[in-house]
Amino acid sequence: MDLILTPNITDPDGFYARLIAAHDGLSDEESAALNARLILVLANQIGNAAVLEQALALAQVGK
Amino acid sequence: MLNDRYSLAFKLYPYERSSDQDAAQPVRHPVVIVGGGPIGIATALDLGQQGIPVLVLDDHEGIGMGSRAICFAKRTLEIADRYGCGRPMVEKGVVWNLGKVFHEDRQIYDFNLLPEAGHKYPAFINLQQPYFERFMVERVRELQATGTPIEIRGKNRLDAIEVRDDHVVLDIMTPEGPYRIEADWLIGCDGASSPLRGMMGLDFEGRVFQDSFLIADIRMHNDDFPTERWFWFEPTHGAGASTLLHKQPDDVWRVDFQIGWNVDRKEEMKEENIRRRLDAFLGEGLGYDIVWSSIYTFQCRRMKQFRHGRVLFAGDSAHQVAPFGARGANSGMQDVDNLGWKLGLVLKGQAPESLMDSYDTERCFAADENILNSSRSTDFITPKSKISHTFRNAVLQLAEKHAFARPLVNSGRLSLPCVYDNGPLNGEDALPEAPARTRPGAPCPDAPLADGFVLDRLGGDFVLLTIDADAPEQLDVGGIALRRVKLSVNDDATGALAERYLGGATSAVLLIRPDQHVAARWAAFDESAVRRAVGHACGKE
Numbered sequence: 001m002d003l004i005l006t007p008n009i010t011d012p013d014g015f016y017a018r019l020i021a022a023h024d025g026l027s028d029e030e031s032a033a034l035n036a037r038l039i040l041v042l043a044n045q046i047g048n049a050a051v052l053e054q055a056l057a058l059a060q061v062g063k
Numbered sequence: 064m065l066n067d068r069y070s071l072a073f074k075l076y077p078y079e080r081s082s083d084q085d086a087a088q089p090v091r092h093p094v095v096i097v098g099g100g101p102i103g104i105a106t107a108l109d110l111g112q113q114g115i116p117v118l119v120l121d122d123h124e125g126i127g128m129g130s131r132a133i134c135f136a137k138r139t140l141e142i143a144d145r146y147g148c149g150r151p152m153v154e155k156g157v158v159w160n161l162g163k164v165f166h167e168d169r170q171i172y173d174f175n176l177l178p179e180a181g182h183k184y185p186a187f188i189n190l191q192q193p194y195f196e197r198f199m200v201e202r203v204r205e206l207q208a209t210g211t212p213i214e215i216r217g218k219n220r221l222d223a224i225e226v227r228d229d230h231v232v233l234d235i236m237t238p239e240g241p242y243r244i245e246a247d248w249l250i251g252c253d254g255a256s257s258p259l260r261g262m263m264g265l266d267f268e269g270r271v272f273q274d275s276f277l278i279a280d281i282r283m284h285n286d287d288f289p290t291e292r293w294f295w296f297e298p299t300h301g302a303g304a305s306t307l308l309h310k311q312p313d314d315v316w317r318v319d320f321q322i323g324w325n326v327d328r329k330e331e332m333k334e335e336n337i338r339r340r341l342d343a344f345l346g347e348g349l350g351y352d353i354v355w356s357s358i359y360t361f362q363c364r365r366m367k368q369f370r371h372g373r374v375l376f377a378g379d380s381a382h383q384v385a386p387f388g389a390r391g392a393n394s395g396m397q398d399v400d401n402l403g404w405k406l407g408l409v410l411k412g413q414a415p416e417s418l419m420d421s422y423d424t425e426r427c428f429a430a431d432e433n434i435l436n437s438s439r440s441t442d443f444i445t446p447k448s449k450i451s452h453t454f455r456n457a458v459l460q461l462a463e464k465h466a467f468a469r470p471l472v473n474s475g476r477l478s479l480p481c482v483y484d485n486g487p488l489n490g491e492d493a494l495p496e497a498p499a500r501t502r503p504g505a506p507c508p509d510a511p512l513a514d515g516f517v518l519d520r521l522g523g524d525f526v527l528l529t530i531d532a533d534a535p536e537q538l539d540v541g542g543i544a545l546r547r548v549k550l551s552v553n554d555d556a557t558g559a560l561a562e563r564y565l566g567g568a569t570s571a572v573l574l575i576r577p578d579q580h581v582a583a584r585w586a587a588f589d590e591s592a593v594r595r596a597v598g599h600a601c602g603k604e
Contacts, residue, residue, distance in 0.1 A: 005465050007469065012470040013439050013471075013473060016439070016443070016473070019454065020454065026450070028449060031449075035450075
């Protein structure tokens with residue numbers, strides 16, 4: 001199984017708006033903590049270690 | 064007494080004395096429209112072509128200067144086509160398909176809109192608003208010459224109104240003094256700062272965005288730029304926090320600089336300061352003239368209701384959106400599309416007055432959709448918090464290499480007409496195999512025929528569209544002449560007609576409203592079902 005690199009989010013604008021709204025009114029620390037929790041939840045959903053490793057590597061490269 | 068608030072691009076309706084000014088008693092008009100902008104004139108075209116006498120009042124004598132709304136979407140062009148002025152708009156307008164997105168100074172990706180084939184009109188055109196308005200006023204003049212009952216009165220300013228149960232009394236100021244008329248129906252198309260709305264003390268609430276944009280329209284001395292849309296996020300030249308470039312007719316380019324909230328407008332509007340930004344952006348040594356410039360701020364807001372008894376609001380007077388995605392003038396044209404046939408039926412006694420409530424319901428629903436979309440674009444372009452900015456830049460960084468992130472980049476979505484899902488006039492959807500895009504409430508998509516296009520055949524009245532199905536050629540439903548448009552999948556060799564209207568079905572009967580939205584659909588003609596659906600679409604139950 002490989003990391004999905006083609007568009008895969010059903011409603012990208014809706015998801016993005018919900019993501020930003022989740023941070024409304026949070027301090028920087030609270031936002032960082034929310035992001036951390038969200039990453040862990042999503043990682044659990046993915047589960048597969050190889051895919052998680054690819055995702056981590058891609059994010060580390062940055063661009 | 065009657066001072067111009069802006070200078071004119073085209074003086075098209077100079078003040079002339081009307082006999083109403085000399086009448087002993089106030090003259091009663093079936094429909095008066097306040098505001099001769101694009102929405103007011105479109106409303107006059109819609110009603111006038113139905114044979115309904117319509118009077119437009121404008122406090123100026125023509126069309127204001129400045130390119131302003133420059134993106135006109137397919138649905139707007141289709142509506143204009145129905146009014147008889149879509150063709151000159153497309154001939155004058157600029158069509159583009161290639162967009163490029165930059166972050167800092169690098170191009171991160173480009174995209175081709177690859178518009179769907181088989182439509183009479185392009186996905187949208189760029190055209191300066193004064194041209195758009197002029198083509199409509201020219202169409203009014205053509206129609207007037209053949210007896211269409213449209214009148215435009217320049218330098219006629221509405222100063223006061225009195226709203227009664229079944230009419231409205233209007234006090235109007237002219238260069239020759241005041242006079243009074245009455246209207247059975249009044250339509251407010253007097254723009255975002257609507258004086259009519261103010262006179263009636265009505266609400267207009269929403270969200271103010273704390274940012275401003277400087278527009279500069281420039282005419283290049285060398286036309287070396289390709290016809291593409293370029294959007295920069297955070298360019299390092301510093302001329303703007305984001306910058307948008309796209310082309311208009313007459314070798315004019317629109318440059319939009321995001322310049323922040325706390326700016327000295329007077330200072331920013333000085334030509335040397337506009338040139339400083341342009342030179343930083345375009346590079347030194349490029350010759351250009353500044354054709355027009357303006358600073359704008361924006362809000363996303365709407366009236367709670369667009370109908371107040373015999374007074375209806377349409378366009379910016381009823382709702383305002385951020386400019387990204389071109390949902391201002393385009394949504395106003397859809398208001399007109401929705402309002403025109405309904406008011407026409409009510410005035411002809413073919414539908415109850417309560418039909419106008421469906422204008423309010425459907426167009427408030429559409430306004431909310433437009434506000435949602437343009438707010439999302441604005442929040443992406445001008446992030447409101449540190450974390451929002453972090454996410455936005457993460458999207459841009461990932462989008463450079465990875466296609467998955469590109470749908471998240473939002474520099475304005477294409478304005479699409481609203482589907483009136485769960486709308487009060489929708490009838491049965493008894494064709495489950497057919498595609499969602501032609502479900503009840505949806506605007507009919509165009510499709511090519513051997514000798515034209517589907518939308519040409521639909522026109523502006525109630526139509527029974529049959530595809531490989533039998534039905535009578537005419538059906539009178541409570542005074543409404545339902546006209547059959549008979550098509551077969553064989554009429555379109557490209558297959559678009561079948562794909563857009565049939566899907567998995569082998570035949571279809573669609574009831575189409577005069578605004579070319581689907582009211583109901585079935586596999587075969589059933590007279591009682593059709594009669595029921597027409598009645599329902601006219602607000603008769």
